[in-house]
Amino acid sequence: MARTAHGPTTHADERRHALIQAAYQSIARHGLEGLRTREVAAQVGLDHSTLHYYFPTKVALIEAVAEYAVFQGLLVNVPRDHQEGSPAARLHEFLLTLQRNMREEPTHFLVLYELARYTPQEPALRELFQRQPFMTSWHRFLVLLLHEGIEAGEFRADLDPEIGASIFMTFMLGLGTSLFMPVPAGAEQMIEHLERWLRG
Amino acid sequence: MARTAHGPTTHADERRHALIQAAYQSIARHGLEGLRTREVAAQVGLDHSTLHYYFPTKVALIEAVAEYAVFQGLLVNVPRDHQEGSPAARLHEFLLTLQRNMREEPTHFLVLYELARYTPQEPALRELFQRQPFMTSWHRFLVLLLHEGIEAGEFRADLDPEIGASIFMTFMLGLGTSLFMPVPAGAEQMIEHLERWLRG
Amino acid sequence: MARTAHGPTTHADERRHALIQAAYQSIARHGLEGLRTREVAAQVGLDHSTLHYYFPTKVALIEAVAEYAVFQGLLVNVPRDHQEGSPAARLHEFLLTLQRNMREEPTHFLVLYELARYTPQEPALRELFQRQPFMTSWHRFLVLLLHEGIEAGEFRADLDPEIGASIFMTFMLGLGTSLFMPVPAGAEQMIEHLERWLRG
Amino acid sequence: MARTAHGPTTHADERRHALIQAAYQSIARHGLEGLRTREVAAQVGLDHSTLHYYFPTKVALIEAVAEYAVFQGLLVNVPRDHQEGSPAARLHEFLLTLQRNMREEPTHFLVLYELARYTPQEPALRELFQRQPFMTSWHRFLVLLLHEGIEAGEFRADLDPEIGASIFMTFMLGLGTSLFMPVPAGAEQMIEHLERWLRG
DNA sequence: CATGAATGAGAGTTCATTCAT
DNA sequence: GATGAATGAACTCTCATTCAT
Numbered sequence: 001m002a003r004t005a006h007g008p009t010t011h012a013d014e015r016r017h018a019l020i021q022a023a024y025q026s027i028a029r030h031g032l033e034g035l036r037t038r039e040v041a042a043q044v045g046l047d048h049s050t051l052h053y054y055f056p057t058k059v060a061l062i063e064a065v066a067e068y069a070v071f072q073g074l075l076v077n078v079p080r081d082h083q084e085g086s087p088a089a090r091l092h093e094f095l096l097t098l099q100r101n102m103r104e105e106p107t108h109f110l111v112l113y114e115l116a117r118y119t120p121q122e123p124a125l126r127e128l129f130q131r132q133p134f135m136t137s138w139h140r141f142l143v144l145l146l147h148e149g150i151e152a153g154e155f156r157a158d159l160d161p162e163i164g165a166s167i168f169m170t171f172m173l174g175l176g177t178s179l180f181m182p183v184p185a186g187a188e189q190m191i192e193h194l195e196r197w198l199r200g
Numbered sequence: 201m202a203r204t205a206h207g208p209t210t211h212a213d214e215r216r217h218a219l220i221q222a223a224y225q226s227i228a229r230h231g232l233e234g235l236r237t238r239e240v241a242a243q244v245g246l247d248h249s250t251l252h253y254y255f256p257t258k259v260a261l262i263e264a265v266a267e268y269a270v271f272q273g274l275l276v277n278v279p280r281d282h283q284e285g286s287p288a289a290r291l292h293e294f295l296l297t298l299q300r301n302m303r304e305e306p307t308h309f310l311v312l313y314e315l316a317r318y319t320p321q322e323p324a325l326r327e328l329f330q331r332q333p334f335m336t337s338w339h340r341f342l343v344l345l346l347h348e349g350i351e352a353g354e355f356r357a358d359l360d361p362e363i364g365a366s367i368f369m370t371f372m373l374g375l376g377t378s379l380f381m382p383v384p385a386g387a388e389q390m391i392e393h394l395e396r397w398l399r400g
Numbered sequence: 401m402a403r404t405a406h407g408p409t410t411h412a413d414e415r416r417h418a419l420i421q422a423a424y425q426s427i428a429r430h431g432l433e434g435l436r437t438r439e440v441a442a443q444v445g446l447d448h449s450t451l452h453y454y455f456p457t458k459v460a461l462i463e464a465v466a467e468y469a470v471f472q473g474l475l476v477n478v479p480r481d482h483q484e485g486s487p488a489a490r491l492h493e494f495l496l497t498l499q500r501n502m503r504e505e506p507t508h509f510l511v512l513y514e515l516a517r518y519t520p521q522e523p524a525l526r527e528l529f530q531r532q533p534f535m536t537s538w539h540r541f542l543v544l545l546l547h548e549g550i551e552a553g554e555f556r557a558d559l560d561p562e563i564g565a566s567i568f569m570t571f572m573l574g575l576g577t578s579l580f581m582p583v584p585a586g587a588e589q590m591i592e593h594l595e596r597w598l599r600g
Numbered sequence: 601m602a603r604t605a606h607g608p609t610t611h612a613d614e615r616r617h618a619l620i621q622a623a624y625q626s627i628a629r630h631g632l633e634g635l636r637t638r639e640v641a642a643q644v645g646l647d648h649s650t651l652h653y654y655f656p657t658k659v660a661l662i663e664a665v666a667e668y669a670v671f672q673g674l675l676v677n678v679p680r681d682h683q684e685g686s687p688a689a690r691l692h693e694f695l696l697t698l699q700r701n702m703r704e705e706p707t708h709f710l711v712l713y714e715l716a717r718y719t720p721q722e723p724a725l726r727e728l729f730q731r732q733p734f735m736t737s738w739h740r741f742l743v744l745l746l747h748e749g750i751e752a753g754e755f756r757a758d759l760d761p762e763i764g765a766s767i768f769m770t771f772m773l774g775l776g777t778s779l780f781m782p783v784p785a786g787a788e789q790m791i792e793h794l795e796r797w798l799r800g
Numbered sequence: 801c802a803t804g805a806a807t808g809a810g811a812g813t814t815c816a817t818t819c820a821t
Numbered sequence: 822g823a824t825g826a827a828t829g830a831a832c833t834c835t836c837a838t839t840c841a842t
Contacts, residue, residue: 038815057816163393165385170377173373173377174371177374185366247806249807249809250806256834411801431634433630434634437837449839516781517780563789571774572774573773573781580720584765611826647829652812658812
């Protein structure tokens with residue numbers, strides 16, 4: 001039998017994954033506190049009691065969702081996909097990809113935000129984010145990019161890569177938020193304008 | 201007898217306000233779906249049934265909270281408080297004030313975000329945000345500021361006020377989000393850096 | 401100071417009476433178990449807590465209503481009003497009056513039925529109906545009427561006044577019930593037809 | 601495996617039926633407004649929350665009870681059971697059976713009355729009674745019986761079958777009411793006396 | 801007399817969880 | 822593995838009642 005890179009995909013694994021996906025969507029719609037196991041199970045076509053076979057408790061399901069969101073979510077993988085071209089071009093591609101993802105699949109941002117939101121009160125979540133510090137690695141990626149761009153003369157010399165990277169991250173987080181608190185200008189326009197500032 | 205601008209503050213008014221405040225905090229902590237009337241009432245020292253004396257239904261309470269959040273929240277009044285000084289100075293003060301508010305009282309941002317988040321599914325919320333379009337007025341304030349700054353030669357000539365204003369708004373929304381998904385650089389640092397970009 | 405036959409009618413007495421009337425209507429609409437003191441008070445334009453000044457408890461109010469219904473209700477007084485004319489004419493008038501009352505003011509029948517309905521479970525009600533045996537006195541009135549009619553040759557000779565009176569009472573009770581479980585024929589038609597049977 | 605006319609009686613069906621029965625009794629005792637789901641569930645030996653497994657809402661339970669009462673109740677089936685013998689004999693049997701049912705199982709009449717009582721305010725009930733017009737079919741049965749009796753010379757010639765049928769129906773409704781507002785004469789006596797009038 | 805404010809018991813309903821099958 | 826059935830805690834809301842003013 002064929003094996004994928006994800007290891008042995010049993011029927012049970014598929015079901016588990018489907019449930020996580022369904023919970024993912026539910027959290028995006030109704031928030032973490034609005035999550036209902038019945039709804040999740042129904043979405044997969046299962047009885048709600050059967051869900052407990054795969055996840056003994058609701059918390060276990062949430063943890064699985066969190067794990068999935070943080071390790072498979074959009075923010076993690078994006079940096080790896082933009083390794084070619086000039087620094088400016090790579091930054092541009094990176095920002096646009098991120099923005100496109102957010103707009104087309106707000107779910108990702110919503111769930112991540114929802115999880116992060118309860119971090120102060122939930123040690124388990126805090127620990128999870130520490131185990132997968134995607135914000136840090138994202139930042140590192142941007143710092144490197146900005147650094148290279150400065151050296152290549154593409155970005156203004158007085159740019160502080162550390163702070164610049166943080167600015168772009170904050171701005172992108174803002175783009176996620178602006179899904180619901182919309183600003184007048186379009187995302188692409190803003191990104192282009194920001195990039196011009198970057199050049200000097 | 202002395203009267204404040206808020207008119208005669210009866211016992212009932214105070215109680216109502218206290219309940220709104222408590223609900224405000226509750227929503228900030230547990231989200232809109234995690235709001236519990238019992239908890240709100242207990243916070244004010246009331247039996248949960250007494251809450252229904254002031255707000256006939258939970259939805260009525262939420263509406264009052266939404267009204268309060270949108271009309272009294274931090275984002276609305278900030279522009280009015282920064283009318284003096286040079287455009288650059290006023291912008292600086294405005295951004296810093298906003299940032300300080302967010303850091304010291306994350307509640308405001310959280311509740312506003314929570315309300316905005318359910319806007320797609322809740323017509324009542326949509327109508328509320330239309331009635332008080334603080335994002336629009338906030339944007340208008342920034343556009344004017346940038347425009348004046350350009351004319352005064354304080355900001356770079358190639359700046360598009362419309363887009364620039366949107367960028368700053370998005371960035372500030374990101375600052376709110378970064379309360380839970382922290383970026384390495386400090387908010388003040390980032391703001392100063394952005395302002396430098398603005399100058400050219 | 402003027403005195404009515406009802407004794408000193410103070411402001412309090414009027415209020416009490418108004419509350420009883422309102423409760424009367426409420427019971428007719430929603431049944432005894434559906435009675436709400438708030439609704440009664442509101443009907444009279446009083447705060448619901450003020451009602452407790454006039455009736456310390458809900459049961460006290462119900463008792464007052466029961467007292468009123470049984471002692472002032474339509475069934476009690478009707479016999480006294482039909483003392484003139486031939487037996488057949490008096491019977492006719494009596495039945496028609498009763499029927500008209502029921503149709504125009506179903507409230508009376510409804511409340512009486514509602515009270516009687518809970519007699520098996522409520523000793524207080526049982527005692528009340530024993531104190532005012534309007535059914536018995538109503539029966540006595542009819543027996544007398546039938547007896548006179550037989551002697552006068554207006555009614556068939558083989559009529560048993562006791563049983564005949566009971567039949568008419570039962571039939572009239574049925575007319576009350578048919579307010580909600582309607583029979584095809586009109587009440588007047590049926591009454592006339594019954595009277596013909598009575599004649600022979 | 602042998603099947604009854606009621607089809608496969610699953611555990612769930614039995615439970616549902618038991619709950620309907622319990623609600624039936626509860627309505628008879630406390631009225632429609634006095635119905636308590638907790639009491640119904642307890643009667644069947646269930647937790648009150650389990651009731652919602654079988655009936656999603658209280659209204660759904662009431663509707664099931666209404667359906668049962670109207671379609672299975674005593675008044676519906678009685679006519680079918682009296683098809684043999686002379687018209688007079690059949691009428692006699694019919695009336696006596698009805699009366700006996702009412703006395704031995706007042707529940708039926710009480711629930712039916714209770715449902716009919718709220719018909720003016722509840723469109724759903726009105727629709728139900730229109731769907732099963734047992735009063736009409738009952739009337740039709742009686743009209744036919746009286747008609748046959750007249751032709752057979754058993755009943756007086758001047759009898760109007762339509763009106764006569766209505767009279768008997770009204771009288772029987774009155775018998776139901778007299779369960780709580782008793783008349784002196786016995787039901788059998790009255791029925792016999794009425795029949796004598798019928799003969800002429 | 802009358803009201804505003806508060807309460808606690810109890811109502812219907814939801815929901816995560818358990819268990820026998 | 823999967824389901825039907827059951828539970829109990831918790832939730833929103835209602836209602837009669839009380840008490841200070």
